[in-house]
Amino acid sequence: MFQKQTSDVEAGCTRDRNERASMSDLSAPIRVLCWSEWTEPKDVYPTGIHGEVAEYLNTLANMKARTAHLDDPEQGLSEAALAETDALVWFGHVRHDDLSDESVARVVRRVREEGMGFIPLHSSHMCRPLTALLGTSGKIASWREDEEWQRIEVRSPEHPVAAAVQEFVVPHDEMYSEPFDIPEPDTLVFYSYFQGGEEFRSGCAWERGKGRIFYFQPGHETLPVFRQAEVRQVIANAVRWVARRT
Numbered sequence: 001m002f003q004k005q006t007s008d009v010e011a012g013c014t015r016d017r018n019e020r021a022s023m024s025d026l027s028a029p030i031r032v033l034c035w036s037e038w039t040e041p042k043d044v045y046p047t048g049i050h051g052e053v054a055e056y057l058n059t060l061a062n063m064k065a066r067t068a069h070l071d072d073p074e075q076g077l078s079e080a081a082l083a084e085t086d087a088l089v090w091f092g093h094v095r096h097d098d099l100s101d102e103s104v105a106r107v108v109r110r111v112r113e114e115g116m117g118f119i120p121l122h123s124s125h126m127c128r129p130l131t132a133l134l135g136t137s138g139k140i141a142s143w144r145e146d147e148e149w150q151r152i153e154v155r156s157p158e159h160p161v162a163a164a165v166q167e168f169v170v171p172h173d174e175m176y177s178e179p180f181d182i183p184e185p186d187t188l189v190f191y192s193y194f195q196g197g198e199e200f201r202s203g204c205a206w207e208r209g210k211g212r213i214f215y216f217q218p219g220h221e222t223l224p225v226f227r228q229a230e231v232r233q234v235i236a237n238a239v240r241w242v243a244r245r246t
Helices: 008-023 048-057 079-083 102-115 122-126 128-134 229-242
Strands: 030-038 063-069 087-091 117-121 140-154 168-180 188-196 200-207 211-216
Touching: 008 030, 008 188, 030 200, 030 229, 048 063, 048 087, 079 102, 079 211, 087 102, 087 122, 102 117, 102 200, 102 211, 117 122, 117 128, 117 229, 122 128, 122 211, 128 188, 128 200, 128 211, 140 200, 211 229
Parallel strands: 030 063, 030 087, 087 117, 117 211, 168 200
Antiparallel strands: 140 168, 140 188, 188 200, 200 211
16 A cells, blocks of 8 residues: 655655656756856856856747756755756856765766756866766866867767857867866767867767766856857757757
8 A cells, every 4th residue: 555655755756757747748848957156257247157048048949947056055956956957057167066965966866867968068077966977087188268269160060969050169268178087978079179289079978877968168257158159059959959859
């Protein structure tokens, strides 16, 4: 005889219902949670990078974006919040270690076991959810903040994240260089060449368990890169792909 015994059982049932609803109703808006530690300068991004990205996504059909940040209750990553999320867009920079083990575990479980998509941006290459999901450190060889250009080459034009995107240049950005401590991507979608001669795997796609992950490198917090049309197009494409709408 079945009895509801704990709130954990109820939470699990809610997650199951949300997952089934999200995966079965492809006409429903994609539920996007844009998250940031919110250390980015407010003179560049007054509402944070999470706010900048969410504002753009909310101009698109079939997307419903909201925001959260590290200093919110439960670090903005409660079970309830994640259960209502199809795609989690993430910006972390200098406070990776402030994320609790509990928050990391909730994000990883939601990706692996329930199919939530995960999109870490730029300096999120070392964020704890990504390193836990990939099993590597995410460290890079070097970086440089000289506001140099980077040219982004499309390596996998057939991939949905590359839809309507051709090779483009970010005129001023932070340089990252290889080696990049990540597993071999399932698909390398974008590859960057920097003004100083460095190169970097700048758009990487993986599947882990039931979830999809897309890491995208452009977007330094002191520069308005997230307002560039091509960068926004890639993020929108990534949201659709990790949410399994493409």
